[in-house]
Amino acid sequence: MHTCFVPELAVGLVALPEEEAQHVVRVLRTKPGDVLRLVDGEGRWAEAMVVGTNRKACQVRIDQVFIESETRPGGLVLVVAPTKSMDRFEWLLEKGTELGVEAFIPVWTERSERRIEKPDRWEKVLVAATKQCYRFWKPKLHAAVALSDMWTDHPWLQECQGAVAHCMSSISDIPSRVAWSDWQTSRSRAWLAIGPEGDFSEEEVRTMVLRGATPVHLGELRLRTETAGMSAAAQFGRFA
Amino acid sequence: MHTCFVPELAVGLVALPEEEAQHVVRVLRTKPGDVLRLVDGEGRWAEAMVVGTNRKACQVRIDQVFIESETRPGGLVLVVAPTKSMDRFEWLLEKGTELGVEAFIPVWTERSERRIEKPDRWEKVLVAATKQCYRFWKPKLHAAVALSDMWTDHPWLQECQGAVAHCMSSISDIPSRVAWSDWQTSRSRAWLAIGPEGDFSEEEVRTMVLRGATPVHLGELRLRTETAGMSAAAQFGRFA
Numbered sequence: 001m002h003t004c005f006v007p008e009l010a011v012g013l014v015a016l017p018e019e020e021a022q023h024v025v026r027v028l029r030t031k032p033g034d035v036l037r038l039v040d041g042e043g044r045w046a047e048a049m050v051v052g053t054n055r056k057a058c059q060v061r062i063d064q065v066f067i068e069s070e071t072r073p074g075g076l077v078l079v080v081a082p083t084k085s086m087d088r089f090e091w092l093l094e095k096g097t098e099l100g101v102e103a104f105i106p107v108w109t110e111r112s113e114r115r116i117e118k119p120d121r122w123e124k125v126l127v128a129a130t131k132q133c134y135r136f137w138k139p140k141l142h143a144a145v146a147l148s149d150m151w152t153d154h155p156w157l158q159e160c161q162g163a164v165a166h167c168m169s170s171i172s173d174i175p176s177r178v179a180w181s182d183w184q185t186s187r188s189r190a191w192l193a194i195g196p197e198g199d200f201s202e203e204e205v206r207t208m209v210l211r212g213a214t215p216v217h218l219g220e221l222r223l224r225t226e227t228a229g230m231s232a233a234a235q236f237g238r239f240a
Numbered sequence: 241m242h243t244c245f246v247p248e249l250a251v252g253l254v255a256l257p258e259e260e261a262q263h264v265v266r267v268l269r270t271k272p273g274d275v276l277r278l279v280d281g282e283g284r285w286a287e288a289m290v291v292g293t294n295r296k297a298c299q300v301r302i303d304q305v306f307i308e309s310e311t312r313p314g315g316l317v318l319v320v321a322p323t324k325s326m327d328r329f330e331w332l333l334e335k336g337t338e339l340g341v342e343a344f345i346p347v348w349t350e351r352s353e354r355r356i357e358k359p360d361r362w363e364k365v366l367v368a369a370t371k372q373c374y375r376f377w378k379p380k381l382h383a384a385v386a387l388s389d390m391w392t393d394h395p396w397l398q399e400c401q402g403a404v405a406h407c408m409s410s411i412s413d414i415p416s417r418v419a420w421s422d423w424q425t426s427r428s429r430a431w432l433a434i435g436p437e438g439d440f441s442e443e444e445v446r447t448m449v450l451r452g453a454t455p456v457h458l459g460e461l462r463l464r465t466e467t468a469g470m471s472a473a474a475q476f477g478r479f480a
């Protein structure tokens with residue numbers, strides 16, 4: 001059954017958003033009588049019968065809206081420096097969604113080489129992946145922020161435990177790295193900061209550690225930014 | 241330090257392979273006296289000093305070849321149906337390399353929609369990723385094979401324990417799925433079969449189970465083929 005993203009789900013006759021309508025009508029050639037699965041990305045879903053279509057519109061009837069969960073399930077929050085290559089960052093957004101990431105906070109760091117934010121485009125990636133993988137809650141995409149402003153913009157981060165992944169063998173005055181796979185074992189909610197291609201600076205790591213973050217590594221091989229995020233998400237919560 | 245892939249590493253004066261030579265000369269503008277890191281993807285590496293360059297060639301001097309390990313470390317063998325989208329399969333090759341996959345066996349299944357094999361192109365992806373992530377052993381890429389011929393072409397698979405990931409809630413006559421994250425915990429070497437977009441057929445799963453494979457799932461969400469492979473690789477061996 002095809003899934004459509006419909007931000008405002010309500011019982012009754014509903015017109016699908018234009019983009020969804022065009023897709024189901026033109027590409028899938030949906031006809032009256034067909035049934036679609038609708039999700040709002042905020043924990044609600046419905047099955048809806050198509051009652052009318054034309055080239056640009058699709059009207060459906062919703063008899064019942066189901067609430068999968070009232071509140072966003074806590075999970076892994078990825079604080080991540082967007083990669084130089086837009087493709088690689090979008091790929092992380094897609095894979096993170098499939099792997100259950102709760103939220104993304106794009107951060108600009110000392111060594112971030114590109115600072116182009118594409119919130120609309122990124123949001124589309126999250127919506128498509130949410131539909132594809134049958135999630136009920138779309139990951140939250142926060143506005144990009146300078147790493148130094150993160151604590152001011154997101155005071156809630158202090159309520160959950162955090163870690164910072166870096167590739168330096170040692171940094172003076174801070175503890176050695178532990179394996180992320182070990183650290184995350186007993187957590188149901190946490191944030192993890194992942195740096196840009198050139199890694200965080202020592203000072204950036206030190207600042208995060210002073211704020212309570214644990215320095216972690218993700219294994220012996222040198223992972224690209226997007227692989228680090230995906231790998232951490234694939235491990236998170238899987239091993240209690 | 242830049243890494244070059246040099247299949248035949250030996251002490252003495254060595255000409256880099258043409259493609260590597262062009263890259264270090266034209267793109268990186270390497271000069272005599274610069275030092276490069278060379279790997280052969282078969283467990284050996286060296287540091288080499290550039291002694292001469294021209295537009296198409298780069299000669300280096302190797303004083304010592306180090307052997308990181310004599311034999312290919314056993315790990316996860318991914319038996320995977322190439323995706324319709326070539327990009328997505330190449331992503332999996334790249335990410336699997338970064339995440340330590342031992343070997344890939346592309347398989348054609350009942351529901352494989354495209355059956356185009358690009359061994360040269362795929363090999364290039366593996367080489368690039370091996371260099372990037374500092375692996376000493378490049379993953380082995382086997383020739384694509386029909387799933388039904390896999391046991392004949394790869395009798396060695398019977399020597400290591402295997403699992404098959406599928407999305408069906410139950411299949412008659414075979415055990416229910418267990419979580420891959422649990423199943424893999426105590427293994428240092430294993431193979432995992434991952435199906436195409438439309439999943440394996442019941443019969444394909446049944447045949448693999450009769451050959452000793454354990455049916456597994458990779459979590460609650462519906463993962464794309466390449467996400468399933470990467471996620472399984474990210475978890476493998478991380479939790480003893």
